[in-house]
Amino acid sequence: MYKSMNNTDDFKQYWFYGILPVTDNEEVFMNHTLDQLKAYLGKMRQYEHVLSLLYWDMNTMAPEKGMETRVGAINYFSTEQFRLSTSDELGEMLRELSEPEQFDTLDAAMQLTVKRYLRDYERFKRIPEDFYTSYTEAKTRSEKAWEKAKRSSDFSEFAPHLEKVISMTKEYVHYMEPDEDPYDVLLGLYEEGMDSATIDRVFDELKEELPPLLKKIEESPKPDLRALEGSYDINAQKKVQDMLLRYIGFDADAGATAESEHPFTLDLCIGDVRVTNHYKEDDPLSAMFSAIHEGGHAIFGQSIDPAYENTAAEKVELMGLHESQSRFYENILGRRRSFWTPIYDRLGELLPQFRRIPLDTFCRAINDVHPSMIRTEADEVTYCLHIILRYEMEKAIFRENVPVDQLPRLWNDWMEELLGIRPENDGEGILQDMHWSDGSFGYFPSYLLGSMYDGMFLEALEDEMGSVDTILEEGRIGEITEWLNKKIHRYGSLYTSAEVLQRVCGRELTARPLLDYFNRKYSELYGFKR
Amino acid sequence: MYKSMNNTDDFKQYWFYGILPVTDNEEVFMNHTLDQLKAYLGKMRQYEHVLSLLYWDMNTMAPEKGMETRVGAINYFSTEQFRLSTSDELGEMLRELSEPEQFDTLDAAMQLTVKRYLRDYERFKRIPEDFYTSYTEAKTRSEKAWEKAKRSSDFSEFAPHLEKVISMTKEYVHYMEPDEDPYDVLLGLYEEGMDSATIDRVFDELKEELPPLLKKIEESPKPDLRALEGSYDINAQKKVQDMLLRYIGFDADAGATAESEHPFTLDLCIGDVRVTNHYKEDDPLSAMFSAIHEGGHAIFGQSIDPAYENTAAEKVELMGLHESQSRFYENILGRRRSFWTPIYDRLGELLPQFRRIPLDTFCRAINDVHPSMIRTEADEVTYCLHIILRYEMEKAIFRENVPVDQLPRLWNDWMEELLGIRPENDGEGILQDMHWSDGSFGYFPSYLLGSMYDGMFLEALEDEMGSVDTILEEGRIGEITEWLNKKIHRYGSLYTSAEVLQRVCGRELTARPLLDYFNRKYSELYGFKR
Secondary structure, rough: OOOOHHHHHHHHHHHHHOOOEEEEEEEEEEEEHHEEEEHHHHHHHHHHHHHHHHHHHHHHHHHHHHHHHHHHHHHHHHHHHHHHHHHHHHHHHHHOOOOOOHHHHOOOOHHHHHHHHHHHHHHHHHHOHHHHHHHHHHHHHHHHHHHHHHHHHOOHHHHHHHHHHHHHHHHHHHHHOOOOOHHHHHHHHHHHOOOOHHHHHHHHHHHHHHHHHHHHHHOOOOOOOOHHOOOOOOHHHHHHHHHHHHHOOOOOHHEEEEOOOOOOOEEEEEOEEEEOOOOOOOOOOEEEEEHHHHHHHHHHOOOOHHOOOOOOOHHHOHHHHHHHHHHHHHHHOOHHHHHHOOOOHEEEOOHHHHHOOOHHHHHHOOOOOOOOOHHHHHHHHHHHHHHHHHHHHHHHHHHHOOOOHHHHHHHHHHHHHOOOOOOOHHHHOOOOOOHHHHHOOOOOHHHHHHHHHHHHHHHHHHHHHHHHHHHHHOOHHHHHHHHHHHHHHHHHHOOOOHHHHHHHOOOOOOOOOHHHHHHHHHHHOOOOOO | OOOOHHHHHHHHHHHHHOOOOOOOHHOOOOOOHHHHHHHHHHHHHHHHHHHHHHHHHHHHHOOOHHHHHHHHHHHHHHHHHHHOOOOOHHHHHHHOOOOOHHHOOHHHHHHHHHHHHHHHHHOOOOOOOHHHHHHHHHHHHHHEEEHHHHOOOOOOOOHHHHHHHHHHHHHHHHHHOOOOOOOHHHHHHHHHOOOOHHHHHHHHHHHHHHHHHHHHHHHOOOOOOOHHHOOOOOOHHHHHHHOOOOOOOOOHEEEEEEEEOOOEEEEEOOOOOEEEEEEOOHHHHHHHHHHHHHHHHHHHHHHOOOOHOOHHHHOOOHHHHHHHHHHHHHHHOOOOOOOOOOOOOHOOOOHHHHHHHHHHHHHHOOOOOOOOOOOOHHOOHHHHHHHHHHHHHHHHHOOOOOOOHHHHHHHHHHHHHHHOOOOOOOOOOOOOOOHHHHHHOOHHHHHHHHHHHHHHHHHHHHHHHHHHHHHHHOOOHHHHHHHHHHHHHHHHHOOOOHHHHHHHHHOOOOOOOHHHHHHHHHHHHHOOOO
């Protein structure tokens, strides 16, 4: 009738951990530096694996009272990982393998690994230890000050910390790459090879065309969202998530799902890529589109060629390219009528409220475009302008050295210029994002780069495969996922985004396809002339 | 309307793991060996923490395709942990601190730590590395052979492996403690200080009195279990688990719950003790009593004095004592009418089927005693006899050197003698448990020791606090948990079970109180004369 003993059986298994097979890695002598490096990378991988797991657990499961021990563990293994990635032993292997006669014999993934790790190793070695410690401390204090300032909408509390983090970030970047433009170095941290000359060129196109498009949308009749009001069972929402993930191609045998405060994706390894979600009783769309978004990230991670395991190509390194995949599923596919045609009845079975909402009404609701203050709540069109604003701010900070106390007004002015609305306080203005508080300047543009890549990928996909709407309506979404797997995912971070664009689209970055997509979609949906 | 960006924010946080505050442990020079040891134990703790977490995740979350990487991580960190616990550095510190002039200055928890770690260190050092490796391999092969043999009920497949594991376990124990009785050494691995002379004495009492009691129960009318038949919603069962855990005193801010194939409890640290459960649609009692059982383990872990953190006193070392706590909640409290009186209406609200079942019927159902073949499915009375059988078998193996091919018949004969039933095949006989396949001889008795401790604890509790039924009926179960916290839990593994019995009950181990409890309870419940 009851099983009360299994527990102790499991205690026992656990107990015996201490005496699992012992293989002494250090005694396996390697003949070649390449083999040595591979063994070393295998060791580094273990630390990354447990750090990922500690992070996952902390955000999905760990209780309040265990947090201190948990933070201790994260600190310990981060330190170990940091030591491994800056050890002289690693440096010597990397230098030896980067000599042309050795380098030329490596395969592409190992060449990339040697290049990236050596660059990072050398960058770290140029940073004085004292400076590094003070910088880390300054960022930690700044993050805390930002949290407090955001809550009270009081920029003056945050200003001295921001000022310090800006000046130290400049110093930090200068140590890393003394001969390069600091802001370009920052951009490259998140999107390899990206620079502000390229971004200026494409953002200018968007700055010119998006405001008039937004004006046309605003002058059109608004979608009626009242049909969606109501209370949606959380367990049913979880079943909708499972249905959506399966539909787009997430492999449940190579991943897992859980709840967390904010949705995120985490790659433990190619065979274990996990997504979280956050459910709101009064808003079923939030969790549905988060599921599709995170599912897109996860499909990328699950589809990397296993041959790249344990090389730099396996790592999530290109934020723009990664974001392009989550947004391709979420926006380019997920906000289309044809995406829902094959599964709308199923959605109604799981969440019966949707049976009362015609598919057309639903499609208007998931494409409700209007200016708003908060980036993370913005639709796919105005989102672009939120990013452009932040990019302009970062250039003002790093190129024009605009004093910190002038930044809030600059933010509000640009907000008014780009989106036609002005924040009433700094909480809904410059204080809304955490990125700058911890020195992550240069990160924001990658979100929008992802959307532009998507416009280009959509064009290439339709050139080769025909209308996406036809494919989706016929329930052949699997063919789109296969195309993305084959063209993009399988290579992981092997190619820079610029290289991927050349390989997949045959040309360099342009905003044109994204703009064409917006114009076509919203003129049809809102019924105005392009 | 939707939040699509949080993901990348979280990617970013993750990304920055590599550059968390770096504290160089090795540069913190300690003046005293004690401080050095404490720092070293802190380091060991990190490995235990991640190994626990890897184990937890593997059993509750990790997907099939990530298993290989996961096993690699477990192997890596087990090896590191093993190295730390057998390093010369540790050995020197322990030896120095065990010198009387230093040892006498240590507090009780550190004295215990030095004693235990030094003993384990010296034991491990006496085991030749080659032997250790072959032993581990033999156990791994034996476990696999046992799984297969159990499925096909074919002992002959398992026999050669069992023979090898037995002879190697004898050798293993002889290396560890060359001058002690091998089976007593094995018993001590799971219950410090326990020996077979003690166990013989108390098991003999049980062997004499339990079979006649069982006969009386069998001659009484059986409880009618049909009222419980039906299908029980899994989500509602989870809510019942939460209700039960809260009721008995599990601190949800210092723990977590999840699903796994078999229920188990895992201590990550005092502030993070987790339990799992397994739900069956057609059997709500299974998950309910597992929740109470695992909750009992967890309350023990959560209530250890934080001053013992990171010493041997914090570790789950005494299997019998630990099992006594899970069984105290599950059997001594949980199978009593008075336990359910304050919460039976609430149970009916969560699982409406129980509204139709009178509390008396329910209490008969949860105390259905009858002989059965499988230990893990046995009731609290026949369970004792299952353990006695295994203990006799282990003595036959280690003391009488009974040949392996005679063991199945011996099992069946004893089964018939003790429980009056005879297995039809070895799958429901000698092959049912995994313990011997991996060399865990000496583990079984700790289950029953736990029950005997419980009889003694119950007696002491009622002497001090009055009738448990009154306390429970009045909804004062918290006072019982407080009593257990104060008398037992807070000390963790600081005292051996024998010492705990002396401190709490003022006498040495005896089966009398357990027998009295059985006789009183079942004569009342089944209505026969004692």
